[in-house]
Amino acid sequence: MTFSFSPTRAGFLAGRSALAMAVLTALSGCAALAPAPQAVAPGVDVPAAWTQAADLALASASNSVPAAQPGAAAVAPSTAHSASVATAPQPTPLAQWWLRLGDPVLADLVTQALQANTDVRQAQAALRQARAQADVQGAALQPSLDASGSAQRRRASGSTGNSFQAGLDASWEPDLFGRLQSGVDASVADARAAAASLAGAQVSLAAEVALNYITLRSQQERLAIAQRNLASQQETLQLTDWRVQAGLATSLVLEQARANTQQTAAQIPQLQAALAQSRHSLAVLTGQAPGALDALLASERPVPQPPPDLALAIPAETLRQRPDVRVAEERIAAALSRLAQADAARYPSFRLGGSVGLSALTLGALTNGASVAAALLGSVSVPLLDGGAARAQVRVQEATLEQARTHYEATVLTALxxxxxxxxxxxxDRERLLRLQEAAQAAGNAALLAQHRYRSGLIDFQSLLETQRTLLSTQDGVASTAASVAADHVRLYKALGGGWSPL
Known part of the structure; x- marks a missing residue:
């Protein structure tokens, strides 16, 4: 029901009394409304250290969050902006971890991607939208003022007349029960979540650029290995052909040599195609058309390898600096605010309004001699019978909050x-690389010895063929595993939340 009055000067005091009575009546009607249940932010038990980091070099930044005490630590999302700011980590070397790889080409590609990538630009637009929406919600707390004007010319019984009007209308809704403020808080939390989503897009993009770059350099190295082995096998094929012509070998040996050479040659087009696709991927990631980076990436460079002093954050610090965890945290804050907003919607709402109007027969008379009309309006609205819609809306927001809490817990566990x-x-992969490097060295020695012994006729072609295949396989395995080690570092930096500057 709605109570309103529009007092004249003579009835102003009586109208004010009527408004007071209406407010008292509305407040008395709220006594039967039960407050909405309070939600409790979830807590997730987090280990004090990583179980798999015992044999890795740890290097904690001097400006990192203090380490947790031994035992389990509880990580729970903050439900207010001030709490979120208080626990925000300071920038660490993880913010630009790609610089630790020591490759200037990679550093330039990541920088360009962070500026021009379409996913990042979409996230930036979403952030601007969320901040503008928060401003829209915040405007509801302020009074509104509208100006109006009109001009009229009328004809009646052979006479004509003009009239001009101008007016101001003002209104304001006092937020006594916090409904409007809760809407503002929810929008602000959404804006913070959008900011964290932008950071998440930057983290994913930097990692994707680095992984594609590592793959490209690995493909270049594997292509060079295949070409070197192919050249060696072609020499063997030529030597075998001469031996067959001299009657020192059979045609079977020649066909085996030719088959081995063609198998190696067949790998080269596949590697070249994959190499071109990697260049195309990097170009698109940096916001350019495929082929734009062909000249830049044409020259061969080694696979970038990070230094051994791994910057490994503790679990609690990692969770605070991961953007997806911060997004989930802000979603809980937004859900809490919307729950409070739904609860406050069951209480009375008040509105104050007023208007001032000027009326005159000529335009110039509006500023001097115009008739003035003023009105003041106060109203209160109390929900009495709504079929249970208000209570149902509270339950909707409670379920939304529970979903946000569960999603937060799942995000934390996934991060760990x-x-x-x-x-x-x-x-x-580190251990595998060491073993493969030893195997490749041994395979290289064996292939060299086998080549000399075959030329001297001391071993058969089958032994030489086996050593050539082993050499190609082990060298290719070294190149692939070295790239896997570098990619593992990239994935670890991403999992630790690196790739953006925490606010």
């Missing part, structure tokens, strides 16, 4: 798993 998985992969 990603770091642990990256550490496991890094340790395994």
């Amino acid at each position: 798993q990603e770091v642990e998985d990256a550490l496991v992969a890094l340790r395994g």
Whole structure:
């Protein structure tokens, strides 16, 4: 129901009394309304250290968040902007981890991608939209003022007349129960979530650029390995052909040599195609058309390798600096505010308004001698019978809050798993690389010895063929695993939340 009055000067005091009575009546009607249940922010038990980091070099930044005490730590999202700011980490070397790889071409590509990539630009537009929406919600707390004007010319019984009017209308809704402020808080939390989503897009983009770049350099190295082995096998094929012509070998040996050479040659077009696709991917990631980076990436460079002093943040710090965890945290804050907003909607709302109007027969008379009409309006609206819609809306927001809490817990657990998985992969690939490097050195020695002995007729072609295949396989394995080690570092930096500057 709605109570309103429009007092004249004679009835102003009576109208004010009527408004007071209406407010008292509305407040008394709120006594039966039960307050909405309070939501509790979730807490997730987080280990004090990573279980897979025992044999990795740890280098904590001097300006990082203090380490947690031994035992389990509880990480719970903040539900207010001030709390979020208080726990925000300071910038660490993880913010630009790609510089640790020591490759200027990669650094330039990441910088260009962060500026021109379409996903990042979409996230930036979403952030601007969320901030503008917060401004729209904040405007509801302020009084509004509208100006109007009109001009009229009328004819009646052979006579004509003009009339001009100008007026101001003002209104304001006092936010006694916090409904409007809760809407503002929810929009602000959405804006912070959009900012964290932008950071998440930057983290993913930097990692994707680095992974594609590492793949490209690995493909270049593998292509060079295949071409070197092909040249060696072609020499062997020529030597075998001469031996067959001299009657020192059979045609079977010649066909085996030719088959081995063609198998190696068949790998080259495949590697070249994959190499071109990697260049295309990097061009698109940097906001350019495929082929734009062909000249820049044509020259061969080694696979970038990070230094051994790994900058590994502790679990609690990692969760605070990961953008996806911060997004989930802000979603809880927004859900809490919308729950409070739905609860406040069950209480009375008040509105004050007024208008001043000027009326005159000529335009010039509006500023001197115009008739003045003024009105003041106060109203209160109390929800009495709505079929349970208000209470149902509260339950809707409670369910939304529970979803946000569950999503936060899932995000935290996923973050912990990603770091642990990256550490496991890094340790395994490091060990595998050491073994493959030893195998490749031995295979190179064996191939050289086999080549000399075959030329001297001391071994058969089958032994030479086996050593050539082993050499190609081990060298290709070294190149691939070295790229995997570099990629493991990239995935670890991403899992730790690196790639953006925390606010």
